Amino acid sequence: MTLEKRDALIAAARDAARGAYAPYSNFHVGAALLLTDGSVVTGANVENASYGLSLCAETVAAAKVLSAARRSGLEAVAVVGGAPGAPGEGAAVTPCGRCRQVLNELAQLGGTDPVVWCEGAQGVLELRLSELLPHAFGPASLG
Template sequence: MSESIDAFEAGNITVKSLMDKARTAARQSYSPYSAFAVGAALLLKDGSVITGTNFENASYGLTLCAETVAVATANTAGHLAHIRAIAICGGKFDEDRFIGHDIIYPCGRCRQVLNEAAEIGHYDIMVYCGSAEGSEIEPHRLSTLLPHSFGPKNLTSPKND
């Protein structure tokens, strides 16, 4: 898939190049327990890209997902409301190569984190889910991956309107 993501006002970024950036990030994964490397690449409104990778922890519960790392990095840079697309890929990583052809999808926690950014930015983020080696990519709108979402809109008080 190499069509332009021009709906995001992002210049010449393609789905393939965004996925390639996610794959490059996955190579930096710290995943000594699962050996399952995940990379994420966020496309911002201005065409820039922010990446993240999963970061495991011996306690497991403190593990950080690639998508969450990327979104937190975007927030730190002042771009939480500017996310327009995310590419995600991952799989078993062995001897500098990915093993497996399965498409991966963001977990529920990551979908919720992305939903927060989507609501703040008033934009239904495109989520490109890919296989580790890049042979397959599925496009989804965040709203289809997290229907009936709960977010900031649900916490608005009539007193704050």
């Protein structure tokens, strides 16, 4: 993966964060998923007054992919979070546990282990999804 592709995906996540609905936490998160067919799907966090019903940016993006019946595989993920108007300027934000599981489902459908880039003031943290979610439970675990 080229540095230009990485930076473009991170920029897409940063742009997505601008669409976040986060009136309670005031913490905006954007995610961008690069599929193996070359397309990019973004999502932003969506909060709810009943906090447990809130949706993370990664889950929103994955739901957009899956609800469009796209199963081509997940190549890379970019996540950027922070204060409104300043995503990526604080500490790097990694996907939460729930999002790691949701991303794993999408990755396993395509047989991939996507790279995950998380931008923060100190630079870009780069990990594989399997590092964030070792010994993952997925579709193969049910059969």
